[in-house]
Structure formats: C-alpha cells, structure tokens
Amino acid sequence: MLRNKVAELFGITYPIIQAPMAGGITTPELVSAVSNNGGLGMIGAGYMNPEKLRTCIHEIRQKTENKFGVNVFVPNDFHVTEETIEVSKRSLKSIYNTLSIDENMLLEIPTPKCILQKYEKQLEVIIEEHVPICSFTFGVPSKETITKLKENDIILVGTATTVKEAILIEKLGMDVVVAQGYEAGGHRGSFLNDSENGAIGTMSLVPQVADAVEIPVVAAGGIMDSRGLRAAMFLGAKAVQMGTAFLTCKESGANELHKKAILNATEDETTLTRCFSGKTARGLKNQFIQEIKEKETVLPDYPVQNYLTTPIRKVANEQQNKEYMSLWSGQSPRLAKGQTVGELINRMMEGVF
Amino acid sequence: MLRNKVAELFGITYPIIQAPMAGGITTPELVSAVSNNGGLGMIGAGYMNPEKLRTCIHEIRQKTENKFGVNVFVPNDFHVTEETIEVSKRSLKSIYNTLSIDENMLLEIPTPKCILQKYEKQLEVIIEEHVPICSFTFGVPSKETITKLKENDIILVGTATTVKEAILIEKLGMDVVVAQGYEAGGHRGSFLNDSENGAIGTMSLVPQVADAVEIPVVAAGGIMDSRGLRAAMFLGAKAVQMGTAFLTCKESGANELHKKAILNATEDETTLTRCFSGKTARGLKNQFIQEIKEKETVLPDYPVQNYLTTPIRKVANEQQNKEYMSLWSGQSPRLAKGQTVGELINRMMEGVF
Numbered sequence: 227m228l229r230n231k232v233a234e235l236f237g238i239t240y241p242i243i244q245a246p247m248a249g250g251i252t253t254p255e256l257v258s259a260v261s262n263n264g265g266l267g268m269i270g271a272g273y274m275n276p277e278k279l280r281t282c283i284h285e286i287r288q289k290t291e292n293k294f295g296v297n298v299f300v301p302n303d304f305h306v307t308e309e310t311i312e313v314s315k316r317s318l319k320s321i322y323n324t325l326s327i328d329e330n331m332l333l334e335i336p337t338p339k340c341i342l343q344k345y346e347k348q349l350e351v352i353i354e355e356h357v358p359i360c361s362f363t364f365g366v367p368s369k370e371t372i373t374k375l376k377e378n379d380i381i382l383v384g385t386a387t388t389v390k391e392a393i394l395i396e397k398l399g400m401d402v403v404v405a406q407g408y409e410a411g412g413h414r415g416s417f418l419n420d421s422e423n424g425a426i427g428t429m430s431l432v433p434q435v436a437d438a439v440e441i442p443v444v445a446a447g448g449i450m451d452s453r454g455l456r457a458a459m460f461l462g463a464k465a466v467q468m469g470t471a472f473l474t475c476k477e478s479g480a481n482e483l484h485k486k487a488i489l490n491a492t493e494d495e496t497t498l499t500r501c502f503s504g505k506t507a508r509g510l511k512n513q514f515i516q517e518i519k520e521k522e523t524v525l526p527d528y529p530v531q532n533y534l535t536t537p538i539r540k541v542a543n544e545q546q547n548k549e550y551m552s553l554w555s556g557q558s559p560r561l562a563k564g565q566t567v568g569e570l571i572n573r574m575m576e577g578v579f
Numbered sequence: 580m581l582r583n584k585v586a587e588l589f590g591i592t593y594p595i596i597q598a599p600m601a602g603g604i605t606t607p608e609l610v611s612a613v614s615n616n617g618g619l620g621m622i623g624a625g626y627m628n629p630e631k632l633r634t635c636i637h638e639i640r641q642k643t644e645n646k647f648g649v650n651v652f653v654p655n656d657f658h659v660t661e662e663t664i665e666v667s668k669r670s671l672k673s674i675y676n677t678l679s680i681d682e683n684m685l686l687e688i689p690t691p692k693c694i695l696q697k698y699e700k701q702l703e704v705i706i707e708e709h710v711p712i713c714s715f716t717f718g719v720p721s722k723e724t725i726t727k728l729k730e731n732d733i734i735l736v737g738t739a740t741t742v743k744e745a746i747l748i749e750k751l752g753m754d755v756v757v758a759q760g761y762e763a764g765g766h767r768g769s770f771l772n773d774s775e776n777g778a779i780g781t782m783s784l785v786p787q788v789a790d791a792v793e794i795p796v797v798a799a800g801g802i803m804d805s806r807g808l809r810a811a812m813f814l815g816a817k818a819v820q821m822g823t824a825f826l827t828c829k830e831s832g833a834n835e836l837h838k839k840a841i842l843n844a845t846e847d848e849t850t851l852t853r854c855f856s857g858k859t860a861r862g863l864k865n866q867f868i869q870e871i872k873e874k875e876t877v878l879p880d881y882p883v884q885n886y887l888t889t890p891i892r893k894v895a896n897e898q899q900n901k902e903y904m905s906l907w908s909g910q911s912p913r914l915a916k917g918q919t920v921g922e923l924i925n926r927m928m929e930g931v932f
Contacts, residue, residue: 388847389913408761409780423847427762427780429801429810430910434846437913448782457782457810493787494741494776557783560742560790 232402232442232465235381236359237293239264240575241465242455243404243444244472246297246361247412247554248272253479254282256472258289259567264575267292268361272299276347283355295359295383298348301341302365302417302528310526311335314534317521321514321538325550331537335530353378361385364505364528365417366398385415387424387431389438394418396439404467405435407447411470411496411556413507421498421506429461436462450561452574470555474562475570483548491559502539502552504531510559513549514538585755585795585818588734589712590646592617593928594818595808596757596797597825599650599714600765600907601625606832607635609825611642612920617928620645621714625652629700636708648712648736651701654694655718655770655881663879664688667887670874674867674891678903684890688883706731714738717858717881718770719751738768740777740784742791747771749792757820758788760800764823764849764909766860774851774859782814789815803914805927823908827915828923836901844912855892855905857884863912866902867891 230241244260246252248270257267267286271279279296286294315322315332322328336344349371352360360375361383367375375382376399383402384395392403406415407428416424426434428447436443445463449455450471458466473480474488487510497511501518505528509515518525525531542550563570583594597613599605601623610620620639624632632649639647668675668685675681689697702724705713713728714736720728728735729752736755737748745756759768760781769777779787781800789796798816801807803824811819826833827841840863850864854871858881862868871878878884895903916923 389845390847407780407782409783419847422850426846426910427760427782427801429760429781429807430762430846433804433806434911434913448780451786453786453814454782456813460809460813461806492742493779493783494743494772497775557779558787560787 230464232444235401235442236266238266240571242266242571242574243465243467244268245412245446245467245469246270246295246363247469247473248297248299249552251473251478251480253477254285254289255477256475256479256567257294258286259475259477260472260571261290261292261294263568263571265571266359267294269294269296271296271348272363274348275344276351279348280351280355283351283357293358295361296348296352296357297361297363298345298352300362300365300367300417301338301345304338304527304530306335306526306530310530311534313524314526314531317518317524318534318538321517321550325538325541325545325547327537327541333533333536335533341529349375352380359383361404363413363415366395366400369398372399383444386435387414387416388419388426389434391416391418391424392435392439392443396441400441402442402444403435403439404444404446405431405463407431407445409448409557410446411473411508412554413503413505414498416506425498428458432458432461432463448556448558450558452576455574470558470562471570472567473554474564475567476564477567481543481551483546484551484553485564487548487553488555488559488562489564491555493557493560495559496555496557500525500531502532502535504528507552507554508556510553510555512551512553583817585797588754588795589619591619593924595619595924595927596818596820597621598765598799598820598822599623599648599716600822600826601650601652602905604826604831604833606830607638607642608830609828609832609920610647611639612828612830613825613924614639614643614645614647616921616924618924619712620647622647622649624649624701625716627701628697629704632701633704633708636704636710646711648714649701649705649710650714650716651698651705653715653718653720653770654691654698657691657880657883659688659879659883663883664887666877667879667884670871670877671887671891674870674903678891678894678898678900680890680894686886686889688886694882702728705733712736714757716766716768719748719753722751725752736797739788740767740769741772741779742787744769744771744777745788745792745796749794753794755795755797756788756792757797757799758784758816760784760798762801762910763799764826764861765907766856766858767851769859778851781811785811785814785816801909801911803911805929808927823911823915824923825920826907827917829917829919834896834904836899837904837906838917840901840906841908841912841915842917844908846910846913848912849908849910853878853884855885855888857881860905860907861909863906863908865904865906
C-alpha cells in the first residue's frame with residue numbers, strides 16, 4: 227500500500243473512518259471492530275453524558291489496542307421560551323397520542339449554558355482519557371479549546387459541507403477536514419451555510435474543497451465500497467468516512483429494524499428532514515416525517531425539538547415501531563450489505579493499492 | 580487508451596459527452612469543437628423548431644466530419660386553462676413591469692398536441708439527416724418511436740435520475756443511460772420520480788445504476804475535469820457527460836454574462852428552481868429566482884411557465900441583465916475555466932489511461 231497521509235496521521239492501516247453516528251449506534255463492539263480491522267472507529271458522543279462517554283472509552287480499550295476517536299457536537303446558540311415549546315408540543319400532540327406518551331415522559335429542555343457545560347465536560351473526558359482523535363460537528367471549537375486539545379496531542383477533525391466551512395477549519399489550525407456531501411445520512415454538519423446552500427453533492431464538494439485547503443480532506447456521503455473509496459481518492463480525498471455502510475454491519479448497535487429498513491430500501495427513499503431534532507438530517511421516509519412535514523417551518527431549533535421527540539423515538543424503539551424511529555441513511559442503501567466490519571473493510575481494500 | 584464501450588459505440592475517441600444544453604448554448608461552433616476534439620458534441624434541440632434543427636445539423640456537418648448527437652425533450656401531458664395562465668401572469672406581473680414587458684410580447688401557449696407534433700417533426704429531421712445518436716430527456720420515447728429510430732440505425736440514449744428510471748430505459752431497448760446526479764446544472768431529467776425523490780448525488784447514483792442495468796452508464800453531475808472522469812469510471816460509468824464545463828468554454832453560445840457568472844461563482848450559489856420553466860432545474864441564484872420563490876407552488880407546469888417567462892429571458896438577454904436570465908450551472912463552478920474545448924478535453928485525458 228502506498229503511503230497515506232491520513233492513515234499515517236491517525237496511526238491506522240487503511241484510510242477508512244467509521245462515521246461517528248450518535249444515538250446508540252457506535253457501540254464499543256462497532257468502534258473496536260473498525261479499529262481492529264485497520265480503520266478508525268469513532269464514538270458518536272453527541273448525545274452522551276460525560277460519564278457514559280468515559281465508560282464507553284474504557285470498554286473500547288478492553289476490546290482494542292488500536293487508535294479510535296470521539297466526535298462531539300459543538301453547541302450552537304439557541305433561544306427557547308415556554309411559547310416555543312408549547313407550539314412544538316402542539317405540533318407533536320397527535321404523535322404523542324398515537325404512541326401513548328404523556329407530559330411526564332417529556333424531558334426538561336436544558337438551557338444553552340447546561341449544554342455548553344456538558345460539551346466542556348465531554349472534552350475534559352477526552353483529554354483525561356488520552357483519546358488520540360477528536361472530531362467536531364455543527365460548528366468549530368473555540369480557539370482556546372483548540373489550543374488546549376493540541377497541547378494534549380489530540381488530532382482535531384472538523385466537518386464541512388462547503389468550501390467556506392473547510393477554509394475556516396483549516397484557518398483555525400485543525401488537522402483534517404471531513405467534506406460531507408449531500409448524499410450523507412444523518413445530520414448535516416452545515417454551520418456557516420444553512421442546510422439548503424450547504425447541500426453540495428460529494429462529486430462536486432470533494433475536489434472544490436481539496437483545491438481550497440492544504441490539510442487532508444476526508445470524503446463523506448454516498449461511499450459504501452471500494453468503488454466509492456477509489457472515486458473519492460481520485461477526487462482529491464485522502465480517506466473516506468462511511469456511516470450507512472458501518473451502521474448496517476453486524477457489529478453496529480443500530481436497531482435491527484433500522485438495519486433491515488436500510489437493507490430493503492432504494493436510493494430514492496431518503497429525505498432531508500428537521501422533524502426529529504430541529505437540525506436537517508437525512509433518513510428513510512416514514513410516518514413521523516410525513517405527519518410532521520407540513521409543520522416543519524414552525525418546529526423549534528436544535529436541540530429543543532430533539533428533546534421533545536426523545537420520548538417518541540424511545541417508545542418507538544421499545545414498541546419496535548419503525549414508523550416513529552429516526553431511520554438515518556445515506557443515498558446508497560442498495561449498496562449496504564448485512565456483513566461484518568472485517569468483511570466490509572477487507573472487500574474495500576482488495577486490490578485498491 | 581483502453582477499449583471503451585461507449586466511445587466505440589458512439590464512434591468517438593474519448594468517453595466525453597458534451598451535455599445537450601438547450602437555449603442557444605450548443606451552437607454549431609461548440610458541438611463541432613467537441614466532436615473535432617474527440618468527444619461527442621450534442622445539440623440541445625429541446626426548444627428548437629424542426630427547421631432550425633436541420634440548419635444547425637447542416638452547419639455542424641460543415642465544421643466536422645465526426646459523430647455528434649441531438650437531444651430532444653419527450654413531451655409530457657399537461658393541462659392548461661385560461662385560469663392557470665392568469666394565475667401565473669399575476670405572479671410574474673411585477674417582473675414584467677420591471678423589464679417593461681407588455682401582454683403583446685407574451686407567446687401563445689401551444690396545446691399538448693402542437694408540442695407532440697413539434698417533437699415528432701424533430702425526430703423526422705433526425706432520421707432524414709442521419710444523425711447517428713439521439714438522446715432523450717424528461718421521459719422515454721414510445722415503443723413505436725424506438726423501433727423506428729432503431730430501424731434507421733440511430734443509437735438511443737435515455738436520461739435517468741434514479742435506478743427505476745434507468746431500468747425502464749434499458750427495458751425499452753435503449754442503448755445507453757445517462758445517470759444524472761443531483762449536482763448537475765440545468766433541468767432535472769426525472770420522469771418516474773418527482774424532482775424531490777429524484778435528487779440523488781452522483782456518488783450514490785452511478786454505482787447503484789451500474790449495478791442495476793447492463794447497458795453502459797454515462798455519469799453526469801459535478802464532473803468538470805480528469806478527477807471527475809476517473810472518479811466516475813471507478814464508480815461504474817463508461818463515460819461522462821458534462822454541461823457546465825463545456826458551457827464555460829470559449830466556443831459555447833452561452834451569454835458572456837452567464838459564463839462570467841459561473842466563472843466567478845462558488846459551489847454554494849446554485850439552487851433548484853421551477854421558476855423559469857415549470858420544471859425543476861439548477862442554476863445560480865439571482866433576483867428572478869428570489870422574487871418568485873414564495874410563489875413557486877402556484878406556478879403552472881412545464882411548458883406553460885416556460886412560455887410565460889420566455890419574454891423575460893429574452894429581454895434580460897437584450898438588456899444584458901443577468902438578474903433575470905436563467906443562469907444554469909452545476910454545483911462545481913469553482914472548477915470551471917474559460918478555456919477552449921480542446922484545452923478542456925486534452926487536460927482531461929492527460930495521463931488518464
């Protein structure tokens with residue numbers, strides 16, 4: 227295999243990164259399997275409380291000696307009033323009723339200050355536990371945070387959906403940029419651009435980002451196999467980040483109904499929606515998305531909507547009702563296979579270099 | 580160079596097709612330059628009357644002995660009433676006023692029958708003039724049309740935005756399918772899918788189409804240089820079709836303001852809009868798109884809206900006012916260069932095979 231900048235930087239064998247999917251998908255089994263097979267496993271810590279993150283890191287260390295990383299959500303300012311919450315609750319009322327969710331089950335909406343504190347504690351855990359790689363979504367960390375993490379020899383990865391965002395990531399001194407194309411499943415990482423003008427297809431985004439920055443570019447969005455890996459490398463990427471391909475692996479912690487839904491889906495069945503979290507994300511269309519669609523403009527921002535829909539997703543999981551789960555998926559579900567992480571990575575690397 | 584299925588089939592040197600952009604862009608100069616440089620030049624005949632098409636073919640034949648093709652729009656059913664037209668005119672009223680367009684300048688809306696006759700006459704010209712390649716957008720030709728064109732040894736190319744559309748194109752006996760990704764500029768070719776669920780990024784679309792059909796796949800959307808060509812080939816395409824890259828070439832008939840707008844644009848400045856024609860298309864955002872945005876749901880279908888906005892585009896061209904032109908562009912404007920067709924094709928092929 228030829229020298230690979232990102233693989234060398236991360237201390238991994240292959241230029242393959244498992245996307246840090248939040249919400250119970252990136253279990254220690256998945257993360258360690260990716261790292262044990264020569265890729266980079268990533269914990270999607272966005273929704274995790276700091277102690278849960280610490281436990282997860284410990285469990286992964288018991289399963290692998292290889293490098294892995296953690297992804298955190300950069301807190302954005304948001305305004306929340308009793309009125310916003312009431313409007314949103316009204317829009318969700320019929321769904322609460324359908325799933326027998328009562329007011330007691332709703333979570334208290336934390337203040338922006340609480341969310342910032344949680345993020346800072348996540349970063350402390352990452353430093354204390356000597357996690358070698360930390361990636362960021364929904365924004366960029368402050369200069370102080372960057373300095374502190376770098377003093378602790380942590381490699382910093384930013385997520386960009388446009389050239390402008392990638393340039394800022396480089397300018398701040400971060401080490402690697404993930405260029406997240408429109409095809410990608412789950413949340414859009416847009417932060418300088420809104421989700422509409424940050425919707426650039428991978429084929430367009432990767433070479434334009436690669437031309438604009440000197441730090442290594444990781445391509446994300448629609449990549450599922452060796453074809454996508456090779457294509458991404460020719461476009462100027464030094465590595466790929468894959469979500470849906472790993473989500474559907476045997477080792478992933480995704481609900482089996484979620485995996486099965488992707489394995490049976492076609493490329494035209496995903497959509498972008500704000501209905502689950504208040505931030506735009508790509509998933510398979512279902513009843514929830516359809517019911518909320520016309521109310522999408524009145525939904526509160528992330529993370530308010532996310533807290534208000536948490537009981538919906540929880541009950542849907544308990545009831546094994548995929549119509550109210552968030553079935554995140556990229557635009558290549560036909561290429562997903564119910565294989566092991568080892569099979570996926572080995573097939574991707576066969577004859578590539 | 581290795582054997583290439585599409586290049587052999589089309590009788591061209593390189594697997595590079597110039598997208599058939601309608602509306603005055605694919606002049607004889609552009610089409611012949613592409614064919615003379617080893618690619619496949621294509622006439623975008625969608626809006627041309629049959630005699631104009633014949634003249635254009637003759638002019639190209641004077642400039643090249645190489646193969647070239649013609650693209651036609653497959654007529655779709657549409658309903659038009661006096662009321663629809665009035666609603667649309669009201670929505671365009673302020674723009675008519677801004678550009679001093681009066682009722683007399685508006686074109687008469689043809690009946691569906693008229694449009695069908697024009698299409699059939701275009702096909703007659705293609706047969707009579709022995710054009711070797713004919714491609715279709717907005718749908719598929721009837722079985723009778725396919726039989727007739729094949730009897731005349733014409734190679735048939737369909738345009739698909741989803742796997743389902745590609746499968747139908749193959750099933751009908753057409754020879755090649757263009758897989759048009761979300762990144763592509765100009766009109767979306769979706770016909771079985773609506774424009775929302777036919778919005779699949781090139782990185783996802785090409786391998787999924789390549790897995791589903793046996794006829795050769797041509798990748799379109801976001802491809803501008805040798806990086807895109809190589810990436811597309813690895814994804815499973817046998818050739819690429821490029822619009823924006825050729826539109827910005829010196830030989831293209833696009834308005835100089837249009838070319839300059841693309842050459843100065845960034846990847847996040849395009850949008851999908853129905854405002855010009857009634858069909859969804861990608862172009863650079865401008866005043867017209869912004870003014871009509873909130874009325875987009877009441878606009879009549881193609882081709883009614885197209886006829887109602889024809890004087891707007893005409894006057895905007897005369898007045899050199901790019902705010903009311905249709906500035907079609909794909910999502911990779913940063914990769915466009917004001918080069919000649921020969922430079923573009925030669926740079927793309929340098930060291931590729």
